[in-house]
Structure formats: C-alpha cells, structure tokens
Amino acid sequence: MPTVPKLQKQTFGARIADELRRSIFAGEIAPGSALIETALASQFGVSRGPLREAIRQLIDEGLLVQVPFTGTHVVELSEQAVREIYSLRTTLETFAFRLAWDRRDAEFANELKARQAALIDAIDLGDELECIRRELDLHSLVYETANHQILLEVWNGLKGKLQLYWASHHMAHGRRGPRRDSHDSFLDAALGDDLPAMEAEIETHMRLGSETTERFLKDRNQTA
Amino acid sequence: MPTVPKLQKQTFGARIADELRRSIFAGEIAPGSALIETALASQFGVSRGPLREAIRQLIDEGLLVQVPFTGTHVVELSEQAVREIYSLRTTLETFAFRLAWDRRDAEFANELKARQAALIDAIDLGDELECIRRELDLHSLVYETANHQILLEVWNGLKGKLQLYWASHHMAHGRRGPRRDSHDSFLDAALGDDLPAMEAEIETHMRLGSETTERFLKDRNQTA
DNA sequence: AAAAGCTATATTGTTGACAATCGACTTTAT
DNA sequence: ATAAAGTCGATTGTCAACAATATAGCTTTT
CATH class of the missing domain: 1.20.120.530 (GntR ligand-binding domain-like)
Incomplete structure (x- = not known):
C-alpha cells in the first residue's frame, strides 16, 4: 500500500500547536516574550479553547512557561x-x-x-x-x-x-x-x-x- | 518565616488533575477504562473546560491516552x-x-x-x-x-x-x-x-x- | 446467513460570553 | 517625597450551548 497522504482528521489545537512551534523556532516570537491568548486566537482565526490547548502542548514540550492567572511566556535561554x-x-x-x-x-x-x-x-x-x-x-x-x-x-x-x-x-x-x-x-x-x-x-x-x-x-x- | 499553609490560588484544572490522578492510583478507575468528559465534569461539579485541561495534564504524565474525536482511556499495562x-x-x-x-x-x-x-x-x-x-x-x-x-x-x-x-x-x-x-x-x-x-x-x-x-x-x- | 450501507445517538471539538484575578497607575495620608 | 491603599484596564479562568465526528445497531441486499 502506497503511503496515503496523511488525510487523518486533525484537531485545531494540534495544528495550531504546530504553527506556534514553527513561529517560535523561526524566531518570530522571541524567547521571553509573552503570549496573549485573545490576540493569538483571532490571529489564527480560532476560539480561545483550541488555542489554549495548543499552548498547553507547547508547555509540555518545554517551549513555553506559564504562571496561573498571569500569563504565558516563551522560555528564556540559559x-x-x-x-x-x-x-x-x-x-x-x-x-x-x-x-x-x-x-x-x-x-x-x-x-x-x-x-x-x-x-x-x-x-x-x-x-x-x-x-x-x-x-x-x-x-x-x-x-x-x-x-x-x-x-x-x-x-x-x-x-x-x-x-x-x-x-x-x-x-x-x-x-x-x-x-x-x-x-x-x-x-x-x-x-x-x-x-x-x-x-x-x-x-x-x-x-x-x-x-x-x-x-x-x-x-x-x-x-x- | 514559618511555612505558610499553601494559600496560593490554584486553577480548577490543576486540582481536578490531582483528584483524577488519585482516583487512578487508587484503582477507582481501572487501566483500560474510558473517561467520558461530561460525566466526570458533572461529577466534579465543574465545566468541561477545566476538566479537559486536567485530562490533558494526565496525558502528558503518561497516565491517559487519547485518540482525537474518539475518547481517552487509562493506559493499559504491558x-x-x-x-x-x-x-x-x-x-x-x-x-x-x-x-x-x-x-x-x-x-x-x-x-x-x-x-x-x-x-x-x-x-x-x-x-x-x-x-x-x-x-x-x-x-x-x-x-x-x-x-x-x-x-x-x-x-x-x-x-x-x-x-x-x-x-x-x-x-x-x-x-x-x-x-x-x-x-x-x-x-x-x-x-x-x-x-x-x-x-x-x-x-x-x-x-x-x-x-x-x-x-x-x-x-x-x-x-x- | 453474511456483508455492505444507512441511521440514530452518544461523545468529543469548538465557540462566544461572563466572572475572577493580576499589574500598573493614581490617589492619599504621613 | 515616600509609601500605603484604592481603582482601572487588560488578561486569564470558567461556563453553557452548538457543531462535528465516530461508534453501534438496524436495515437492506446478495
């Protein structure tokens, strides 16, 4: 069976996580800078729900750091x-x-x-x-x-x-x-x-x- | 300074993640069994939002496994x-x-x-x-x-x-x-x-x- | 009787509005 | 002038309703 073009249904959160990750690696979002959910959500054209899930994912990957009720930042380099x-x-x-x-x-x-x-x-x-x-x-x-x-x-x-x-x-x-x-x-x-x-x-x-x-x-x- | 009684504000998702984790370790939710969001949400008395975040957390800890649009289960033992x-x-x-x-x-x-x-x-x-x-x-x-x-x-x-x-x-x-x-x-x-x-x-x-x-x-x- | 297709229903994914919280600025009292 | 207290705006946390999807059961067909 030839490799099917990966048509599997993907959730918004996952796709946005990919996009965000790319943005961070590309330096479009610098280390230390803050991520504001509403801005990113409208920028990606989705609601805050899926965006929050994407953020969560990148936190687990160690790319973002979050403090409750305060905000999310790209990790600082050390x-x-x-x-x-x-x-x-x-x-x-x-x-x-x-x-x-x-x-x-x-x-x-x-x-x-x-x-x-x-x-x-x-x-x-x-x-x-x-x-x-x-x-x-x-x-x-x-x-x-x-x-x-x-x-x-x-x-x-x-x-x-x-x-x-x-x-x-x-x-x-x-x-x-x-x-x-x-x-x-x-x-x-x-x-x-x-x-x-x-x-x-x-x-x-x-x-x-x-x-x-x-x-x-x-x-x-x-x-x- | 005497250790303050941990008064720090905690998010619902975090607290529920703790509760869920305990339930899993206590065997109240057996390996392989499915978690349904609506049921758990009402059981914990919160909305599906925070509950989803708790689930996400436990997925990253390797306790749950999720397949999009289908469901999440406690991991099987092997x-x-x-x-x-x-x-x-x-x-x-x-x-x-x-x-x-x-x-x-x-x-x-x-x-x-x-x-x-x-x-x-x-x-x-x-x-x-x-x-x-x-x-x-x-x-x-x-x-x-x-x-x-x-x-x-x-x-x-x-x-x-x-x-x-x-x-x-x-x-x-x-x-x-x-x-x-x-x-x-x-x-x-x-x-x-x-x-x-x-x-x-x-x-x-x-x-x-x-x-x-x-x-x-x-x-x-x-x-x- | 077995397989394919369809339908119903339960469950997850998504949304927009509302409430709670934090940080900074202003005000006020010493 | 300085520091404490209060207020305002921005941002995150939470909720309940709506849309999309998949699974199970039934119907139909061979």
Whole structure:
C-alpha cells in the first residue's frame, strides 16, 4: 500500500500547536516574550479553547512557561539549561546506542547514510532551519532503532528544546549551521563494531555542541 | 518565616488533575477504562473546560491516552512498558547519582535516613498507597540533589507510571509493599564512598523491581 | 446467513460570553 | 517625597450551548 497522504482528521489545537512551534523556532516570537491568548486566537482565526490547548502542548514540550492567572511566556535561554540538555542527551544517546547496537542491519546503515546525505543537501542549500531539522532527524534514527517507546518520547521532548536553542543561535549569528563533515566520525563509529568507541564519539560530539551553544549564549548575554 | 499553609490560588484544572490522578492510583478507575468528559465534569461539579485541561495534564504524565474525536482511556499495562520503565530508570538514576555524588553532605545523609524511616513507618502502618509514595520520595532525593532541572522533570514523568504499576499490583494482590529492609543496602551504598558499588546496587535494585512487576503482570494476563 | 450501507445517538471539538484575578497607575495620608 | 491603599484596564479562568465526528445497531441486499 502506497503511503496515503496523511488525510487523518486533525484537531485545531494540534495544528495550531504546530504553527506556534514553527513561529517560535523561526524566531518570530522571541524567547521571553509573552503570549496573549485573545490576540493569538483571532490571529489564527480560532476560539480561545483550541488555542489554549495548543499552548498547553507547547508547555509540555518545554517551549513555553506559564504562571496561573498571569500569563504565558516563551522560555528564556540559559547556560545552565544548555549544560543540562547536553549532559542528559549524552546519557540518553549512549543508552540508545547500547539498545540499538545489536539491532543495526543493512537498512539501518542505508537510512543513516541517507539522512546524512539529506543533512548535507540542506547545508549546501543554506536553509538553516532545515539543517536543524535534518541534524535532529539523523540522531533520531538511533532512538527509533532502540525499540524503546518511553526513551523515544523523552528524546522528542529534548529535541524541542535543542531546536529552540539552535534556532536562536542562527537568528543571532546568521549562521551556526554544521559543517559538511561534522558527522563523518559519528557515522564511522555508528557503522563500526566498537561500542566503546561509539560512546567516546558521543561524548566528544556532545561536548563540542555544548561548548558551541554555551559560548553563543555567553556572548549574547554580555552584549545585552 | 514559618511555612505558610499553601494559600496560593490554584486553577480548577490543576486540582481536578490531582483528584483524577488519585482516583487512578487508587484503582477507582481501572487501566483500560474510558473517561467520558461530561460525566466526570458533572461529577466534579465543574465545566468541561477545566476538566479537559486536567485530562490533558494526565496525558502528558503518561497516565491517559487519547485518540482525537474518539475518547481517552487509562493506559493499559504491558510487560514491554515495565521493561522500558525500569531500564530507563536504571540509566537515569545512575546518571543522577554521578551528578549528586560530590554534592552529598550531612543534610543529604539525614534526609535520606529520614525518608527511609518514613517509608518504614508506612510499611508498619500497612498503608499501601502511602508506601508507594514514600518509596518514590526516597529515590527522589537523589534526583533533587543532582541539581539538574530537566532530569528532575523526566524523573517526575517516570514516577507517575511507576506509581500506576505499583498501585495496580497492590490492587490485584492485596499486598506488594516492600519489606522493611528492602532499601538497607541501597542506603549503605548511597552513604558510602564507592560510586561503582552504588551503580551495581542500582542495577540490582532495578532488576529486582522489574522482575517482580513483570511477574505480576504475566500472572495477571494469564488469569484474564 | 453474511456483508455492505444507512441511521440514530452518544461523545468529543469548538465557540462566544461572563466572572475572577493580576499589574500598573493614581490617589492619599504621613 | 515616600509609601500605603484604592481603582482601572487588560488578561486569564470558567461556563453553557452548538457543531462535528465516530461508534453501534438496524436495515437492506446478495
């Protein structure tokens, strides 16, 4: 059966959550700024009910923060959060690789290469937001292969925050995109037969990412 | 300043979420059963709006599952999920101990002992649901000490599911409560100076928990 | 008798109006 | 001039009615 064009009925709240998420990642709604329900509702052409549900969803994804009877804001960026995200990610991705290690097959290898190729395409095209998505897609394959539903859910939660930080980086500096060869050694290890080497590669990869993102935030906060 | 009696204004949705959660843990709403919004709303004496928000909250905690335009149910129990919960928990708690290891001080030790004492009190009193809460409180201390906000959030998510499984175990067998000495070696290691020994203790503790819970589910599914 | 189509009903999704609450500004008293 | 108290406007929380959807049961057809 050819993949049907996803005709499934979707609720307003879900669609608006997608739109809002995109707006936040695109920097159209800056970190720290407030969201007013009535304004957004009329802007999206829906009532406050579905909009509230969308907000709720983004709160759970860690993109918004809400205080009762007062308001909702996009989360502020902090170096502490960056360290937390990357340290947790190191732990989870190591765990994911251990689970996935014996499940790797020819299809895994092909898919991994395909996603790297897709990432490189986006780099060459210069589409920054697409780069971010595809780099996350590349890493997601390991989580998908691990065959661990709850782990996958936690990773999806982390992905949102990562995307926010990377997108902010891009907004500020114009370019934070990865280099074409940024995942070469990662793929080498992932396709090899040395699990400890893979774990070392993860640590290196994450430390690099964490330092880059932290430095960006430090500069930004000094300027402001 | 003496602790003020928590006079902070709370939203209906939040309070109802608490009530619903309690009902689920108490087994008043069995796993797999459906929740109908109108009935619950009138039962709690509120409108469907706040109730919907409460449902949403419990969905994010992994206690309910929803399919659009159709309905929401309490999650079904599965052995696969048990394995996932405990394996992820092993990973996270090991990570938490590594972070917390050098932050342990006299207060940490006292608090840990206090929480074990509280657990033993509940065991002696025979209050099963309270036992569950206090065993989770005991383990929570490590996550609180780790000084890692996101890790704490993920743990809180896992806690909900654990509570559901343990509560179901209790409902079925009348008694699943831990023995008085069930955490002795855990505390010994946690208060000692041998981190690898602590990690081994975590693995043992979790394997034991996982096997117990899995066996309960296996029996239950065979009977049904 | 089994399968396909239709209809009725229960349940969820959505809406616009109303009530409660908070933050900022103004006023007032010291 | 400053700080406490009060008022106003904006925003969120809540409600009850309405629309859209899916499931179950019946009818029809083969």
